[in-house]
Amino acid sequence: xxxxxxxxxxxxxxxxxxxxxxxxxxxxxxxxxxxxxxxxxxxxxxxxxxxxxxxxxxxxxxxxxxxxxxxxxxxxxxxxxxxxxxxxxxxxxxxxxxxxxxxxxxxxxxxxxxxxxxxxxxxxxxxxxxxxxxxxxxxxxxxxxxxxxxxxxxxxxxxxxxxxxxxxxxxxxxxxxxxxxxxxxxxxxxxxxxxxxxxxxxxxxxxxxxxxxxxxxxxxxxxxxxxxxxxxxxxxxxxxxxxxxxxxxxxxxxxxxxxxxxxxxxxxxxxxxxxxxxxxxxxxxxxxxxxxxxxxxxxxxxxxxxxxxxxxxxxxxxxxxxxxxxxxxxxxxxxxxxxxxxxxxxxxxxxxxxxxxxxxxxxxxxxxxxxxxxxxxx
Amino acid sequence: xxxxxxxxxxxxxxxxxxxxxxxxxxxxxxxxxxxxxxxxxxxxxxxxxxxxxxxxxxxxxxxxxxxxxxxxxxxxxxxxxxxxxxxxxxxxxxxxxxxxxxxxxxxxxxxxxxxxxxxxxxxxxxxxxxxxxxxxxxxxxxxxxxxxxxxxxxxxxxxxxxxxxxxxxxxxxxxxxxxxxxxxxxxxxxxxxxxxxxxxxxxxxxxxxxxxxxxxxxxxxxxxxxxxxxxxxxxxxxxxxxxxxxxxxxxxxxxxxx
Ligand SMILES: Nc1ncnc2c1ncn2[C@@H]1O[C@H](COP(=O)(O)OP(=O)(O)OP(=O)(O)O)[C@@H](O)[C@H]1O
Ligand SMILES: [Mg+2]
Numbered sequence: 001x002x003x004x005x006x007x008x009x010x011x012x013x014x015x016x017x018x019x020x021x022x023x024x025x026x027x028x029x030x031x032x033x034x035x036x037x038x039x040x041x042x043x044x045x046x047x048x049x050x051x052x053x054x055x056x057x058x059x060x061x062x063x064x065x066x067x068x069x070x071x072x073x074x075x076x077x078x079x080x081x082x083x084x085x086x087x088x089x090x091x092x093x094x095x096x097x098x099x100x101x102x103x104x105x106x107x108x109x110x111x112x113x114x115x116x117x118x119x120x121x122x123x124x125x126x127x128x129x130x131x132x133x134x135x136x137x138x139x140x141x142x143x144x145x146x147x148x149x150x151x152x153x154x155x156x157x158x159x160x161x162x163x164x165x166x167x168x169x170x171x172x173x174x175x176x177x178x179x180x181x182x183x184x185x186x187x188x189x190x191x192x193x194x195x196x197x198x199x200x201x202x203x204x205x206x207x208x209x210x211x212x213x214x215x216x217x218x219x220x221x222x223x224x225x226x227x228x229x230x231x232x233x234x235x236x237x238x239x240x241x242x243x244x245x246x247x248x249x250x251x252x253x254x255x256x257x258x259x260x261x262x263x264x265x266x267x268x269x270x271x272x273x274x275x276x277x278x279x280x281x282x283x284x285x286x287x288x289x290x291x292x293x294x295x296x297x298x299x300x301x302x303x304x305x306x307x308x309x310x311x312x313x314x315x316x317x318x319x320x321x322x323x324x325x326x327x328x329x330x331x332x333x334x335x336x337x338x339x340x341x342x343x344x345x346x347x348x349x350x351x352x353x354x355x356x357x358x359x360x361x362x363x364x365x366x367x368x369x370x371x372x373x374x375x376x377x378x
Numbered sequence: 379x380x381x382x383x384x385x386x387x388x389x390x391x392x393x394x395x396x397x398x399x400x401x402x403x404x405x406x407x408x409x410x411x412x413x414x415x416x417x418x419x420x421x422x423x424x425x426x427x428x429x430x431x432x433x434x435x436x437x438x439x440x441x442x443x444x445x446x447x448x449x450x451x452x453x454x455x456x457x458x459x460x461x462x463x464x465x466x467x468x469x470x471x472x473x474x475x476x477x478x479x480x481x482x483x484x485x486x487x488x489x490x491x492x493x494x495x496x497x498x499x500x501x502x503x504x505x506x507x508x509x510x511x512x513x514x515x516x517x518x519x520x521x522x523x524x525x526x527x528x529x530x531x532x533x534x535x536x537x538x539x540x541x542x543x544x545x546x547x548x549x550x551x552x553x554x555x556x557x558x559x560x561x562x563x564x565x566x567x568x569x570x571x572x573x574x575x576x577x578x579x580x581x582x583x584x585x586x587x588x589x590x591x592x593x594x595x596x597x598x599x600x601x602x603x604x605x606x607x608x609x610x611x612x613x614x615x616x617x618x619x620x621x622x623x624x625x626x627x628x629x630x631x632x633x634x635x636x
């Protein structure tokens with residue numbers, strides 16, 4: 001559409017005269033850019049510039065801006081430049097463009113490299129502190145919400161809590177069963193394979209039993225719950241934050257912590273121990289199956305040996321940890337959700353942060369518990 | 379570039395659109411002529427946005443034909459869709475700016491993706507578009523979440539105008555703007571229409587816009603276009619909803635002023 005644009009002209013002393021012709025439109029952007037760049041050095045030497053635009057057939061904002069830009073490259077920044085004989089049809093557009101981009105460009109703030117490095121270190125240190133503060137604040141807000149709900153039990157969102165237990169608990173059962181079953185089986189297989197070398201196959205039962213009940217069951221399940229439900233919590237609350245739903249709740253006089261967060265965290269605290277128990281059973285089952293099929297140990301022997309070596313303490317140690325893991329996951333997930341700002345990117349970022357942080361803290365917490373239980377002899 | 383005034387740039391024939399058991403548009407037909415500004419009015423929830431979104435291919439239709447710029451979007455491949463996408467600009471009711479890009483980057487996006495511009499020109503052109511809609515370079519550095527409602531509208535218009543489109547779809551462009559800005563907005567649209575030969579399809583409730591810049595007005599009620607023509611023609615319509623719409627106190631006031 002439209003004929004090829006052209007731009008030609010001469011400079012005489014301080015006056016430059018150019019003639020523009022053809023289609024100065026976005027379709028010819030490549031040609032136009034070249035034309036204007038080629039003309040710029042000539043024009044910049046002139047004080048006054050006249051562009052004859054009688055032969056311009058089509059003009060759009062891009063073309064108009066390129067002409068305007070050329071005029072601004074003259075010595076006096078376009079003060080003595082003019083466009084003549086432009087068809088009336090395009091006058092309005094050109095006048096509009098003539099007004100544009102007049103404000104002086106903002107000067108970007110430049111910081112030297114060492115200062116920037118120091119600044120980053122400082123910010124990182126502050127971030128760690130903020131993280132801690134945010135976590136504690138959420139914990140405190142939850143505690144307050146719990147106290148309030150205890151005083152007025154009718155305000156508790158039972159339906160919501162039940163719904164979340166269903167979502168994070170019941171719906172997670174199949175995948176938890178599958179993964180823990182496989183892990184139990186793998187541990188048993190590896191144990192048998194290596195213990196066989198010194199004829200200690202029957203100790204596989206000790207290993208599987210203690211490891212699964214004390215540590216792995218709850219740890220694996222917590223990590224899976226952090227990835228599966230923690231991320232969902234963060235994304236949900238984050239998008240509510242983005243659409244100002246949380247602000248709306250607040251202005252109506254409701255406490256978002258009580259309405260949105262308490263049921264979610266409580267659901268996790270209820271569901272995670274159950275999932276950990278289910279997971280531990282599935283892992284034992286997987287271990288037993290492998291011991292039977294691969295190690296040739298009959299199920300009766302496996303169960304009898306399990307009874308001998310595994311005391312209730314091991315089971316208790318595992319189960320005591322579960323609600324704390326749930327609390328950490330829930331609090332992190334919800335507080336990260338509330339830290340989402342307006343952009344889609346921050347939603348993604350906060351969800352990642354939530355999962356990474358809760359998995360990290362779950363493992364740290366497990367370590368602390370190990371120290372604690374060892375010190376009290378459990 | 380001589381085109382006959384009557385050439386239809388958007389043709390909609392016998393369009394039916396619905397969701398589940400709700401029929402929103404029921405056998406709607408409409409022609410938008412090249413170079414005109416068409417204002418679409420209709421009750422809130424009457425299907426104006428649905429019509430706009432169906433024309434640009436975002437909502438599937440149950441029946442009917444839609445042709446934009448002489449091509450039908452039915453069964454168009456990605457290349458065709460993209461080619462058409464270069465030739466129209468859309469201002470969504472909620473702005474629909476990309477939230478992880480700054481305002482300036484939002485405007486640069488279509489330019490960057492479709493044209494081969496030098497970085498300096500890219501920046502200047504985007505700033506020029508922002509300036510045209512009344513935003514400063516300072517606003518350009520902000521993210522969409524940091525904008526006021528009216529600024530969001532203007533930034534979205536700047537993005538819609540980025541490629542100097544042939545058709546501009548506007549969904550309530552002046553709602554949420556103060557009267558001065560709304561007036562400037564109308565003026566800008568009118569200037570662009572006159573100089574670029576732009577076709578504008580505008581959903582609006584702004585009676586001033588209807589009176590001052592719209593060449594024709596279409597009234598949507600009961601899923602059909604019930605009145606179409608110059609504002610005077612539509613005002614003379616006997617359709618009860620149209621009468622109620624333009625017979626209200628506010629409408630009479632606006633008319634008295636024009
Ligand atoms: N994605 C969707 N799914 C189901 N129903 C929808 C959807 N989008 C719109 N609707 C329904 O279609 C009808 C028309 O909506 P539309 O958004 O077109 O209204 P409108 O005329 O633009 O109103 P307003 O002036 O308030 O913007 C409404 O009843 C709405 O609920
Ligand atoms: Mg709408």
